[in-house]
Amino acid sequence: MDTQFIQFIFSAALIIFSCVHAQKTDEHEKFIDELYQTTLKNGATYDLLGQLCHKFPSRLSGSPGAAAAIEWTKTVMQQYGFDRVFLQDVMVPHWVRxxxxxxxxxxxxxxxxxxxxxxxxxxxxxxxxxxxxxxxxxxxxxxxxxxxxxxxxxxxxxxxxxxxxxxxxxxxxxxxxxxxxxxxxxxxxxxxxxxxxxxxxxxxxxxxxxxxxxxxxxxxxxxxxxxxxxxxxxxxxxxxxxxxxxxxxxxxCQYLPDVKSHNVIGEITGSENPDQFIMLGGHIDAWDTGQGAHDDGAGTMQTISALRTLQQMGYKPKNTLRAVMFINEENGLRGGGKYAELAVQNKEKHLVAIESDAGGFTPRAFGIKGGDSSLAKIRTWLDYFPDNTITAIKAGHGGADINPLNRADGTPVVGFIPDSQRYFDYHHSPADIFSAINRRELELGTASLAALIYLVDQFGM
Ligand SMILES: [Zn+2]
Known part of the structure; x- marks a missing residue:
């Protein structure tokens, strides 16, 4: 081939590539823009969290409140018409105050x-x-x-x-x-x-x-x-x-015998890779002192709500989206351990596991543990997130409930990092109640998590 022809092919390819790339970028930008608007205007997180906090304020592992919250979250996901909703049995410690x-x-x-x-x-x-x-x-x-x-x-x-x-x-x-x-x-x-x-x-x-x-x-x-x-x-x-x-x-205080409890899982089945999971979760148990609004009612309701928003926008994921409410983060970590154990046993492939467990505050960053290539890739997505939301992707992080999966099979784990200034005003105290939640900050978290899920689904990890 002569040089001119090669140059011609190269330029043509470059033009085609830029067109496709530009078009793709616009499409994703548009989708994510709409995702934030939908969530801020009509997001379900705040209402769901209000219900969780008021109906089941006390959700320590093994308690009747935890059991009732588990049944309720299962029902919510069933009512939303998620493709599959199920419980994973976990034996949990039962300490009472x-x-x-x-x-x-x-x-x-x-x-x-x-x-x-x-x-x-x-x-x-x-x-x-x-x-x-x-x-x-x-x-x-x-x-x-x-x-x-x-x-x-x-x-x-x-x-x-x-x-x-x-x-x-x-x-x-x-x-x-x-x-x-x-x-x-x-x-x-x-x-x-x-x-x-x-x-x-x-x-x-x-x-x-x-x-x-x-x-x-x-x-x-x-x-x-x-x-x-x-x-x-x-x-x-x-x-x-x-x-x-x-x-x-x-x-x-008393230690009572261990109790059979559950992780709650809801899925939206992937159209191309139904056996490949993008997992998002938080923990449904909370200390028995307030209402577990920020820790971690916020994370669990953002999880359900992120999938709900994508579903309502008519998004058909390529991979299966999985929402997980883990049990027993606070005093045993048995839910996260059981999830990882079963994932390995059932040879499940996770593209990523994401956790929101740092409060329902304004999104700032994501932290990622496992795989430098994933870190570099996610950093190229930063421009998709609106100003004043996700502005950094940090190395190292994950979450207490998802780290066992990373240790078990190397799945990259991502921790949601909202603004941390007020979290420890409320953490594990009677002040962690629904009135400490700001609706817009909470929904911005949901939108950021849904946007990350969308980007992983579109571009892989
Ligand atoms: Zn927590």
């Missing part, structure tokens, strides 16, 4: 009651409660420094404030949460009789924040509870005046 906890500062005959919440998985106090002197510390290391002499027989009070210096509040959470997760066992090894912590939260208020603790195998299990930031400040002030102050704590 019991009657309302009590905590009080005791000074002579004076008794000052404080708001308190047992930490998840804590054991109860003896029936009459525990009264003991308090030792205030700010770290696990300080407990070790104090040693048995100062710790034995005492209630250890972990008073480290939330690490506020990070823009990303999840970094602050990680930097502070060890007093909740490991504080009890660290203090028990030196003979402490109970632990109270300053809540791991960003707010300055009177809401205690619960969350799981982990008992070490080689130490006694002692009761542990959270005080609000105001309560912790009050106790700290009183300790300055009266160092040998006594504290009263009464918890009624």
């Amino acid at each position: 019991g009657a309302r906890e009590q905590a009080a500062i005791i000074s002579g005959r004076q008794r000052t009651e404080l708001n308190v919440l047992a930490l998840g998985r804590s054991v109860a106090t003896p029936a009459g409660g525990i009264t003991a002197e308090v030792v205030a510390v700010t770290s696990l290391a300080e407990v070790a420094e104090f040693g048995r002499e100062k710790i034995a027989g005492k209630i250890v009070f972990y008073n480290r404030p939330f690490a506020q210096e990070f823009v990303n509040t999840f970094r602050g959470y990680v930097a502070t949460v060890d007093q909740r997760s490991k504080g009890a066992s660290t203090a028990a090894k030196l003979g402490a009789v109970a632990v109270v912590i300053r809540s791991v939260g960003t707010g300055d208020d009177d809401f205690p924040h619960t969350g799981s603790l982990h008992y070490a195998k080689d130490s006694a299990r002692i009761p542990a509870a959270a005080l609000s930031s105001h309560g912790a400040d009050q106790l700290a002030r009183r300790l300055l005046k009266t160092p040998n102050l006594r504290f009263f704590l009464k918890l009624h």
